[in-house]
Amino acid sequence: MSEYNRVRVLVVDDHAVVRSGLSAFLQVYDDLELAGEVASGQEAIRACETLQPDVVLMDLVMPGMDGTSATRAIRQRHAGTQVIVLTSFWDEELVRSVLQAGAIGYILKNATAEELAAAVRAAHGGRPTFAPEVAKTLIQATAHPPDPARALTNREREVLALMIAGLSNTEIAERLMVSRSTIKFFVSSILAKLEVASRVEAVALAVQRNLVN
Amino acid sequence: MQLGFVLALLLLVLMGLLTYQATRKLREVDERGSQAAAALAKIEAVSSLLNDAEDVQRGYVITGDERYLGSYDAEMQTINQDVRDLEKLTVEYPSQQEKIAALKPLIATRLGEIVATIDVRREQGFDPALKMILEQEDKPVMDGIEALLSGLRGEQEQQLYQRAAEADAREYDIIVRIAIGCMVAIMLVTGAGILIDRDIRARQQAEANLRKSRDQLAIILQGVADGISVRDASGALIYANDAAALALGYDSVAALLEAPGTDMLQKLDFLDEQGQPIAADLPERLALRGQQHPETIVHFRVRDTGAERWMVVKATPAFDERGLVQFAISILHDITERVQAYHTLERRVEERTHEIARRRQVAEGMRDILAILNSNRPLDEILHTILVQAGRLLGTDAGVVYRLSGRDPMLDLESASGLEPDMADGIPASWRPLSQAIESRQPVAMSDIAEHDDLADGALAPALQARIAALRQHFRAVLAVPLVVKEEAYGVMALFYPQPREFSRDEVAVAVAFSDQAALAIENARLRIQAERVAVAAERSRLARDLHDAVTQTLFSTTLIADVLPRLWERNAAEARRQLDELRQMTRGALAEMRALLLELRPATMAEIDLGELLRLLSEMMGSRARIPVTLTVEGQCPIPPDVRLTLYRIAQEAMNNVARHAGASQLAVSLHCQASQIEMRISDDGRGFDPARVAGDHLGLEIMRERAGDIGATLCIQTRPGEGTQVLVVWPLPQAVAALPAVAAGARLG
Numbered sequence: 017m018s019e020y021n022r023v024r025v026l027v028v029d030d031h032a033v034v035r036s037g038l039s040a041f042l043q044v045y046d047d048l049e050l051a052g053e054v055a056s057g058q059e060a061i062r063a064c065e066t067l068q069p070d071v072v073l074m075d076l077v078m079p080g081m082d083g084t085s086a087t088r089a090i091r092q093r094h095a096g097t098q099v100i101v102l103t104s105f106w107d108e109e110l111v112r113s114v115l116q117a118g119a120i121g122y123i124l125k126n127a128t129a130e131e132l133a134a135a136v137r138a139a140h141g142g143r144p145t146f147a148p149e150v151a152k153t154l155i156q157a158t159a160h161p162p163d164p165a166r167a168l169t170n171r172e173r174e175v176l177a178l179m180i181a182g183l184s185n186t187e188i189a190e191r192l193m194v195s196r197s198t199i200k201f202f203v204s205s206i207l208a209k210l211e212v213a214s215r216v217e218a219v220a221l222a223v224q225r226n227l228v229n
Numbered sequence: 230m231q232l233g234f235v236l237a238l239l240l241l242v243l244m245g246l247l248t249y250q251a252t253r254k255l256r257e258v259d260e261r262g263s264q265a266a267a268a269l270a271k272i273e274a275v276s277s278l279l280n281d282a283e284d285v286q287r288g289y290v291i292t293g294d295e296r297y298l299g300s301y302d303a304e305m306q307t308i309n310q311d312v313r314d315l316e317k318l319t320v321e322y323p324s325q326q327e328k329i330a331a332l333k334p335l336i337a338t339r340l341g342e343i344v345a346t347i348d349v350r351r352e353q354g355f356d357p358a359l360k361m362i363l364e365q366e367d368k369p370v371m372d373g374i375e376a377l378l379s380g381l382r383g384e385q386e387q388q389l390y391q392r393a394a395e396a397d398a399r400e401y402d403i404i405v406r407i408a409i410g411c412m413v414a415i416m417l418v419t420g421a422g423i424l425i426d427r428d429i430r431a432r433q434q435a436e437a438n439l440r441k442s443r444d445q446l447a448i449i450l451q452g453v454a455d456g457i458s459v460r461d462a463s464g465a466l467i468y469a470n471d472a473a474a475l476a477l478g479y480d481s482v483a484a485l486l487e488a489p490g491t492d493m494l495q496k497l498d499f500l501d502e503q504g505q506p507i508a509a510d511l512p513e514r515l516a517l518r519g520q521q522h523p524e525t526i527v528h529f530r531v532r533d534t535g536a537e538r539w540m541v542v543k544a545t546p547a548f549d550e551r552g553l554v555q556f557a558i559s560i561l562h563d564i565t566e567r568v569q570a571y572h573t574l575e576r577r578v579e580e581r582t583h584e585i586a587r588r589r590q591v592a593e594g595m596r597d598i599l600a601i602l603n604s605n606r607p608l609d610e611i612l613h614t615i616l617v618q619a620g621r622l623l624g625t626d627a628g629v630v631y632r633l634s635g636r637d638p639m640l641d642l643e644s645a646s647g648l649e650p651d652m653a654d655g656i657p658a659s660w661r662p663l664s665q666a667i668e669s670r671q672p673v674a675m676s677d678i679a680e681h682d683d684l685a686d687g688a689l690a691p692a693l694q695a696r697i698a699a700l701r702q703h704f705r706a707v708l709a710v711p712l713v714v715k716e717e718a719y720g721v722m723a724l725f726y727p728q729p730r731e732f733s734r735d736e737v738a739v740a741v742a743f744s745d746q747a748a749l750a751i752e753n754a755r756l757r758i759q760a761e762r763v764a765v766a767a768e769r770s771r772l773a774r775d776l777h778d779a780v781t782q783t784l785f786s787t788t789l790i791a792d793v794l795p796r797l798w799e800r801n802a803a804e805a806r807r808q809l810d811e812l813r814q815m816t817r818g819a820l821a822e823m824r825a826l827l828l829e830l831r832p833a834t835m836a837e838i839d840l841g842e843l844l845r846l847l848s849e850m851m852g853s854r855a856r857i858p859v860t861l862t863v864e865g866q867c868p869i870p871p872d873v874r875l876t877l878y879r880i881a882q883e884a885m886n887n888v889a890r891h892a893g894a895s896q897l898a899v900s901l902h903c904q905a906s907q908i909e910m911r912i913s914d915d916g917r918g919f920d921p922a923r924v925a926g927d928h929l930g931l932e933i934m935r936e937r938a939g940d941i942g943a944t945l946c947i948q949t950r951p952g953e954g955t956q957v958l959v960v961w962p963l964p965q966a967v968a969a970l971p972a973v974a975a976g977a978r979l980g
Contacts, residue, residue: 032889033783033786033856036815037787037815041789041793043797043804125781126785
């Protein structure tokens with residue numbers, strides 16, 4: 017493979033150890049090449065200007081500008097540069113925002129050298145790569161939109177059912193043989209979990225989504 | 230006017246004189262007229278008597294009847310008498326006297342003839358008598374008499390006429406004089422009368438004016454707000470106005486004036502400013518004794534009602550011309566309102582002073598509590614202090630803080646002061662003073678729990694009833710204040726009193742203030758627990774971050790290198806060897822990181838490790854992280870106390886972290902020099918350095934490093950400049966060296 021066809025990779029990580037490991041990794045593949053290594057988001061954006069890398073391996077948590085912002089900036093200015101996120105974290109919110117920022121791959125820092133190489137190649141070809149954990153998170157997020165009722169305890173569900181039946185706190189307290197203040201506590205907990213401001217909204221949401229039964 | 234009277238008087242006298250004179254003259258005239266008239270009457274009488282005598286003669290001659298003679302002798306005598314009278318009456322007129330003188334013999338002759346005739350008749354009979362009569366008629370004696378009488382009559386009548394005319398003239402004169410005099414007199418009297426009238430009117434006017442002004446004065450005095458009274462020399466009250474009557478406790482002036490002299494002394498107490506009785510020395514009495522006194526404040530107290538008045542009394546004696554006291558005039562100026570206002574003010578000042586003292590006590594109590602609140606003491610200790618302070622201010626040493634228990638009907642005993650925990654414990658939450666305070670979230674003050682039979686709930690278990698009974702045996706009054714923490718009923722603070730007592734609003738307020746402090750303490754304690762939890766969580770997340778920062782990254786990197794190493798070996802053995810060495814350093818660094826983390830988790834272990842060893846750990850760790858060579862130099866033996874060791878370790882850790890993160894250095898040197906007098910620790914790099922003046926905030930943790938150095942009595946010195954690397958030097962003087970060689974130690978510090 018000629019030198020000109022090599023995928024040029026920019027390494028962005030605040031950990032020198034990681035940069036060191038990644039540079040060693042990039043030495044052993046004929047089709048991959050280390051374009052440069054930087055320690056922060058700002059440096060990454062500047063490096064993209066000067067080095068015009070094909071793929072950026074982007075850490076997310078860094079001092080100064082973080083990886084997500086840097087990804088967004090790079091993708092806006094250099095449509096030809098693909099960004100693969102390389103991080104230890106994969107919570108749903110982070111994954112969503114990074115994908116919205118324009119990253120094409122999301123790899124965790126437990127990937128093998130082969131997996132990493134494949135991801136770089138795929139990104140260069142315009143194909144996404146996701147670590148299995150990340151893929152699972154994405155699938156779960158798509159398949160199961162957040163169900164407020166899942167968070168409700170059985171007792172809260174019981175109280176919510178009586179609320180739908182139109183009982184007052186005092187009546188619910190009598191029915192469940194607990195104190196009125198206990199019921200008040202349950203009701204405010206239900207309102208918080210359903211993210212609604214009032215009793216009426218809670219009942220409306222519960223009926224609409226069939227949260228009880 | 231007086232002149233008018235005198236003139237009128239003189240005039241009247243003059244008039245009297247004139248009139249008297251005129252009247253006398255008139256009387257003279259009149260007398261003469263009367264004389265004339267009397268003379269005329271005598272003349273007529275003489276004439277008539279003579280004729281009568283002739284008739285008697287002739288009648289007797291004719292009839293011879295003796296009865297005709299009758300009083301003929303007397304008449305004879307009367308004629309002679311009348312002639313004599315006539316003589317006297319006409320004495321002033323000589324012509325008449327002559328005629329009377331001529332008349333007398335004629336009358337005597339005629340009367341003789343008659344007597345002779347009568348005698349003849351009686352003795353000789355009728356004829357001789359007749360013959361005599363006829364002879365008599367031939368010799369007319371009678372005619373001569375008649376002529377003389379007629380002449381007299383004529384003269385007298387003329388006389389009478391003259392007198393009458395004279396009298397008329399006199400009379401007219403008198404009338405004119407009297408008329409003029411009267412007119413003048415009338416004029417004078419009228420004039421005088423007018424003057425007198427005017428004088429009287431003026432006097433009446435003056436009197437009316439006097440009366441009026443006296444009335445006005447009375448009205449003015451009545452209207453005066455000050456009381457005015459006047460006593461005469463005997464001490465009797467002769468004047469008082471309404472204000473005086475009211476001031477002395479009477480309904481009206483009349484009631485005061487009518488009251489007996491001693492009434493007032495029986496009715497009122499008279500006191501001086503100091504409250505001493507002064508009845509004998511009342512100002513008006515002194516004035517009656519002729520003494521002048523300045524104004525005196527007299528305090529009047531009505532014995533029956535206790536009503537009190539204060540007066541400024543000024544009594545003034547009024548002397549007569551002999552210098553004796555005539556009156557004593559008292560003026561009473563009511564200053565009751567002023568005095569009462571002053572007393573009220575005084576009372577308020579006293580109350581206020583008391584209140585301020587009390588507030589200061591409360592504030593001091595609160596300050597003590599605040600101090601202990603800020604001291605991080607355990608909650609039960611703080612609550613105990615609050616109970617003691619509250620009890621001190623609220624007059625008891627028995628107080629309890631209870632917490633509502635979630636589990637059972639019993640209250641949890643949080644703190645007790647001044648009573649045995651045994652007695653305070655096991656009180657049911659349903660015991661009314663406490664339950665009421667908790668449920669209503671209002672303080673409950675029971676002045677005497679013995680008056681409440683319903684406090685021990687009959688439905689309670691006998692054991693609980695016995696507990697309450699024991700409490701009630703010792704205590705009579707309860708002040709229960711709810712403890713509300715974060716708007717939730719937490720429990721109750723109760724103060725117990727062995728005797729029944731009332732609780733003032735102020736005391737309840739103080740109790741509430743202390744319960745607020747107790748609630749604050751409880752909230753603080755909760756927050757502290759929460760803060761501890763947060764700290765633990767923060768520590769955990771810091772460990773997680775450290776693991777992520779160091780170990781995870783290193784392991785990822787080493788794994789990656791290990792992955793590619795066989796291939797690299799085939800391609801480039803030298804590079805592979807270099808990477809292998811890298812790998813070794815990384816794993817060694819990871820090991821150092823793991824050891825450091827373990828030390829962080831168990832600081833006690835760290836205290837046992839030598840500072841040189843700790844610095845070696847840090848050097849390996851940082852060299853691996855920053856991918857730069859670190860040289861460590863340790864010289865001398867370092868017997869450093871654990872806390873100093875730990876602090877120096879932290880400072881080195883922070884400094885090396887800065888190098889790893891910011892310096893961009895290619896070399897890092899760490900040295901530790903343990904000398905006899907001091908210990909020097911130095912961390913220096915060849916990185917980019919910085920301008921200490923332009924470091925934002927405590928970005929590099931420099932302040933924390935300085936504080937830490939200060940805590941152990943060490944000096945921290947940072948030498949740096951942009952582009953020239955950074956050196957952090959910490960000098961810690963050994964304690965014995967400080968004592969032995971202060972100058973050297975000080976110099977070392979400066980260095």
